[in-house]
Amino acid sequence: MNVTRDFAPPFTLIAPFFLIGTLFYVISMIALFALGSEVSFADMGTIGWVHLYLLGFVMMIIFGAMAQLVPVVIEVGHAAVDFFYIIWPMLTVGTVLMVAGFAFSPALLPYGGMIVLLSMVIFAADLFATLKRGEHKSIVVSSMKASNIFLLLGILSGFVMALSFGGVVEIDPMHWLKAHVFAVFGGYVLLTIMGLSMVLLPMFGLSHGFNDKPMLWAYRFMVSGVSAVMIGSLIGLEWLETIGILVVIASVVTYFYQIYLIKKTRARKENDIWVKSLAFAFFTLAIALFESVVYLLGGSESWIMSAGWFLMMGFVGFLITSHLYKIIPFLVWFERYAPLVGKQKVPMLNEMVPLRAANAQMVSTATGVMLVGIALLFGSDSLFYSGVSVLVVGAVYLLYSVYTMMQYGKEVL
Amino acid sequence: MSVVTEEEVYKAISTVIDPEVGFNLVEMGLIYEVLVLKNGHVSVKMTLSTRGCPLHQMMIQWVQEAVVRETESDFCAVEIVWEPAWNITMADESVQESLSNQGIGGN
Numbered sequence: 014m015n016v017t018r019d020f021a022p023p024f025t026l027i028a029p030f031f032l033i034g035t036l037f038y039v040i041s042m043i044a045l046f047a048l049g050s051e052v053s054f055a056d057m058g059t060i061g062w063v064h065l066y067l068l069g070f071v072m073m074i075i076f077g078a079m080a081q082l083v084p085v086v087i088e089v090g091h092a093a094v095d096f097f098y099i100i101w102p103m104l105t106v107g108t109v110l111m112v113a114g115f116a117f118s119p120a121l122l123p124y125g126g127m128i129v130l131l132s133m134v135i136f137a138a139d140l141f142a143t144l145k146r147g148e149h150k151s152i153v154v155s156s157m158k159a160s161n162i163f164l165l166l167g168i169l170s171g172f173v174m175a176l177s178f179g180g181v182v183e184i185d186p187m188h189w190l191k192a193h194v195f196a197v198f199g200g201y202v203l204l205t206i207m208g209l210s211m212v213l214l215p216m217f218g219l220s221h222g223f224n225d226k227p228m229l230w231a232y233r234f235m236v237s238g239v240s241a242v243m244i245g246s247l248i249g250l251e252w253l254e255t256i257g258i259l260v261v262i263a264s265v266v267t268y269f270y271q272i273y274l275i276k277k278t279r280a281r282k283e284n285d286i287w288v289k290s291l292a293f294a295f296f297t298l299a300i301a302l303f304e305s306v307v308y309l310l311g312g313s314e315s316w317i318m319s320a321g322w323f324l325m326m327g328f329v330g331f332l333i334t335s336h337l338y339k340i341i342p343f344l345v346w347f348e349r350y351a352p353l354v355g356k357q358k359v360p361m362l363n364e365m366v367p368l369r370a371a372n373a374q375m376v377s378t379a380t381g382v383m384l385v386g387i388a389l390l391f392g393s394d395s396l397f398y399s400g401v402s403v404l405v406v407g408a409v410y411l412l413y414s415v416y417t418m419m420q421y422g423k424e425v426l
Numbered sequence: 427m428s429v430v431t432e433e434e435v436y437k438a439i440s441t442v443i444d445p446e447v448g449f450n451l452v453e454m455g456l457i458y459e460v461l462v463l464k465n466g467h468v469s470v471k472m473t474l475s476t477r478g479c480p481l482h483q484m485m486i487q488w489v490q491e492a493v494v495r496e497t498e499s500d501f502c503a504v505e506i507v508w509e510p511a512w513n514i515t516m517a518d519e520s521v522q523e524s525l526s527n528q529g530i531g532g533n
Binding site: 021081085086212215216217219221222280281282283343346347350351354355359360361362363 | 441442443445446447448475476478479480481484488491492495511512513514522525526527
């Protein structure tokens with residue numbers, strides 16, 4: 014089946030996800046000034062920041078990217094593409110309310126949580142309806158199905174916690190915390206990234222003929238590991254939780270091996286901003302894995318705080334920004350230049366990336382990620398705020414780059 | 427009716443550039459077969475560098491338009507096939523060399 018132009022959502026539908034997601038990224042970096050190097054994962058400030066970053070930036074960009082990529086992967090058009098017009102406003106409002114709830118007034122949490130929950134239910138509804146229409150079966154499609162089930166479970170558990178913070182229901186939120194974190198971050202974010210890696214990395218790197226069995230195992234490990242952690246934490250079986258965490262780590266290691274196999278068969282050797290950002294992303298994933306193991310072996314909380322930082326800001330952050338430099342030029346090119354092919358000279362996609370700003374973004378953000386990660390490990394505020402300052406500079410460069418790519422060729426319309 | 431040669435068809439398709447890598451479809455080795463029928467119609471069997479290529483339908487359209495625009499033929503049918511699966515050894519040596527060189531086309 015062909016992926017026709019009709020299957021591709023209009024740029025006007027996807028653009029707000031990328032622009033608002035990037036704005037949330039800038040705000041997230043500035044908000045780090047409100048934290049310090051000795052934060053705990055149970056602090057309301059930390060939880061608020063994590064939601065600002067994960068909902069406002071990570072989820073917003075993933076949803077926008079999925080609007081474009083779902084038809085490509087499933088080889089069928091969206092069941093209800095117009096749903097995306099209401100997803101981003103709802104996710105924006107829900108995120109703002111939730112962050113305000115964590116920062117100022119817990120009573121806002123149920124309202125914010127409800128709006129976020131609804132936006133994600135709408136997203137999942139479109140995805141499952143689209144999956145039902147498609148006939149193409151692959152590990153990517155399987156990971157999409159599983160990750161969206163985890164998204165719903167994760168958001169539901171988060172909503173129960175939001176009700177608890179808001180005083181509506183009485184549960185011990187810490188009891189639900191692991192289930193929520195592993196469902197959303199491991200089950201949804203990581204599994205989605207793993208699945209999409211199997212499409213995007215070979216496509217941009219022109220890798221062929223590699224063994225894709227490790228991804229199948231990474232998928233199985235992640236699904237069973239996250240399930241075990243969720244069940245273990247909800248019914249209070251600590252040994253099941255521990256096994257689940259180890260299986261999740263095994264999944265990430267297996268995924269790492271899969272990426273190595275894809276890289277080994279890469280025909281396209283150029284080290285552009287995409288490759289350099291990916292290299293840093295996987296470097297920080299290795300650091301996060303190492304620090305997680307140290308924590309599990311009895312290390313202090315600072316190890317897991319630093320690991321979480323490298324995982325979220327290093328691995329997930331750089332995976333996302335690296336692909337913004339590929340996906341946005343493609344979307345803009347597809348909208349503005351594809352109709353002109355054969356009629357006039359059209360630019361190549363890499364010409365649409367503002368090279369200096371993109372490199373400045375990558376270098377400053379990588380520096381900031383390292384400084385803050387080390388600061389969290391050793392409890393150094395001076396290092397922490399130095400790192401945050403550099404991250405803010407990187408965020409401004411990112412905003413400039415995203416805006417410039419979106420404006421490219423606007424005059425041709 | 428004027429006669430269209432296979433060579434002319436390949437030349438026409440070589441005006442279609444993949445915007446991601448910057449090479450034309452012929453030098454990328456994506457064109458598997460070109461047939462010129464007795465009535466002057468052209469049939470092209472081709473593949474794409476990846477199955478999940480979001481330009482799938484556009485590529486078909488660009489090849490059809492290029493053949494009609496650049497040759498005397500007034501009809502071109504394009505079929506996308508996945509066997510044999512494309513790999514880099516199918517591309518011209520110049521393409522392979524360029525892709526292997528760091529910094530070529532990079533940003």
